[in-house]
Amino acid sequence: MAEDHSLLAPPEHAPAIPVVIDWEDTSRVVETVLTTHLWAAPPLERGAPAHDRAFAALRDLKVDYARFLPWFSNPLVSVPALSAPTATTTSWDFSRLDPYVEDFMDAAEGRPVVANFATIPHWMFVGGETIEVGDDKDEIHWDYEQGTRFRDETLEEVAEYFYRIASWYIAGGFVDEHGVRHESGHAYRFAQWEVLCEPDLNRRMAPETYTRLYDAVVARLRTLDPDMTFVGLSLSHVHHDPEYFWYFLDPAHHAPGAPLDAFSLHFYASPDIVNPFGPEGNPPADQWETAFFAQADGFLEQLRYVRSIADRLSPSTRMLLNEVGTYPSDVMNPHPSIPDEYWVLSAAVQSYLWARSLDLGADLFGVAEFNGYPGMIPGTSLVDWETGEPNARYRALKLLVDHVRLGDTIAPTSTGYPGFPDARVHAQAFASPDGARRVVLVNKRGVPTDVEISDWTGESLLRAVEQGSGSAVPIARTVQGGRLTLPPHATAVLSRG
Structure with a gap:
């Protein structure tokens, strides 16, 4: 029967x-900044069809602490010193990176922003110097981060590299490895400087190494702007290894006087990724809702644990959730076919997580990312990569930015x-x-x-x-x-x- x-x-x-x-x-008020971040990526290059509309949309969003991130996947833009210095020359060239920074800062209209010039040149690693990046500025280099051991184990070389980048944008220029002055004319101010992005992902940098590097970079950059604060960790959604938090957030593991202003971590929900390059074999769209919200609830429970570690070791250090989003299974598909209903579902997930994060001590919630594109995690985008037109994820973010404010x-x-x-x-x-x-x-x-x-x-x-x-x-x-x-x-x- x-x-x-x-x-x-x-x-x-x-x-x-x-x-x-x-x-x-009336015991609680909104203290979580709602924002986004932008990649230095080909669809937003000056002259690209999406450029003007996308930057206008960023300007219209009017968010504080938007984050600028030139990432390793596009080294011809993100790495202004693509070759190691020789006995007589250096390779410093900001001509590709400057337009992105200038347009980003213009869109910010004086609001506080976060700088994350995250990519360490490949030649600073043992084994990384053999990488060839070619001349195609649009090519995606997923293999750029090669090598795990620094050629200068004191980390002074890396710290000086970031000091020169920061000086280019903050102090109007810098002196290179051969004592030659390079003038930029820039005098930008960054409210925060984030040290690296997802160091736990490709190189799996140990917590001890990352903490030492953070201290070295911060010690050099603090002299440029006494008001600039610093963000550490920037951990990917893949690992969330508790040891990073236990080690980095313990002041005893840092150099004397090193500031622990803030730490950051990321989260992206996705269905099972059977085939990252196409739809074949991946779960159908009608299963994504369950996967997304189940993973979101799991992330919230992780945050409770992370916040408890921070409260125990360094309670004044702010917790920033500066990359939060979703993507379909075919995350690297060069010809994505994303269903229309995905964008509204993704918007619902980010809105849900933002609302829940208000109770978990998050000082910032960053909806990621302003500009994904085919082959480069297109499902994370807030704007159309061909036209720059905002999509449902952008509209949901702006709806909340416009109607819920700090102090409510x-x-x-x-x-x-x-x-x-x-x-x-x-x-x-x-x-x-x-x-x-x-x-x-x-x-x-x-x-x-x-x-x-x-x-x-x-x-x-x-x-x-x-x-x-x-x-x-x-x-x-x-x-x-x-x-x-x-x-x-x-x-x-x-x-x-």
Whole structure:
């Protein structure tokens, strides 16, 4: 006899998810900066079709602490000294890197920014000097980071390299290895300098080595700007080895006076990656939702542990989640075919993690990345790599930037019935100093979901990034009372006052 599974299906007219808000609790306020970061990548080169629209979108976002990251995959741009100095010459050349820095700083419009000139030249490693990068500035070099042992084990060579880059942009120029002065004319200010990006990934730099390198770089750069603070670790999402936190965050492992201003880590959710170069063999799109949100919840539990380590060893050190995103399985596909619904789902994941991070002591949440492109993790992008037009991930980020601000009160919010929280929707309410009240709602399911907000009366406005909005601005709807339907995977803000 076949089993009857009818009781497992929801009733035809399922009740709305209750959302209960305690507006009287004013004990917590928003302290997490919401931002993004930008790669120095070919689609954003001056003259490229996406350049103007993309940088205009970055400017319109108006975020503090946007992060600039020239990464190793494009060394012809990111490494201004591509060859080791000889007895008579050096290879310093900033002509490819400068336009990206200038356009990024222009888009920041004076707001604080973070510099992460992350790539160490290959010739500074034993075994790395044999790498050939060619002349194609658009070629992706995944094999650039070769070698694990520094040719100068004192690390002075690496520290001087970063000091010269920083001097080029902060102090108007530098003196090279042969005593020759190079003038830039730049006088930029970086609020933070992050030392390397994902040192645990390709070279698997040991915590002890990284800590020693961090101290060496910081000691040199501190003389350039006494107001500039420093960010350490920048760990990839692949490892999250607790030993990095236990070692780096212990002041006893650092040189005397070395600042522990902040540390950073990254997270990307993805389905199983069976084939990173194409869709064949990978999980279908209807399975991504489950994978993304399950991994997001796992990451949140990791953060509790990481925060506890920091609180024990160095409680004043800020925790920055400066790369958070998702990508489909075919992460390196040179001809990606990403379904339209992916972008709204990814937006829902980043919005959910941001809302949850407010309770975990995160000082910064960076939605990554402003510009992915084919062959280079396209599913992380906030803009179209061909046109620069913002997509749903950008629109969801801007929706939250525009409607939730530092200093807003975080009102305790629950979904579901007492003792039985409903995980289908995440809700978080905020009260602004001007009296406005807002509820951020994230539908974690790919179906329309009803919610009913208690004690929410009168007329209000719902702005939602959803499948129908595409890359356009959020869809706005007038709502009467507290009952409403959230579209599939919507990121929404309900506003009153």
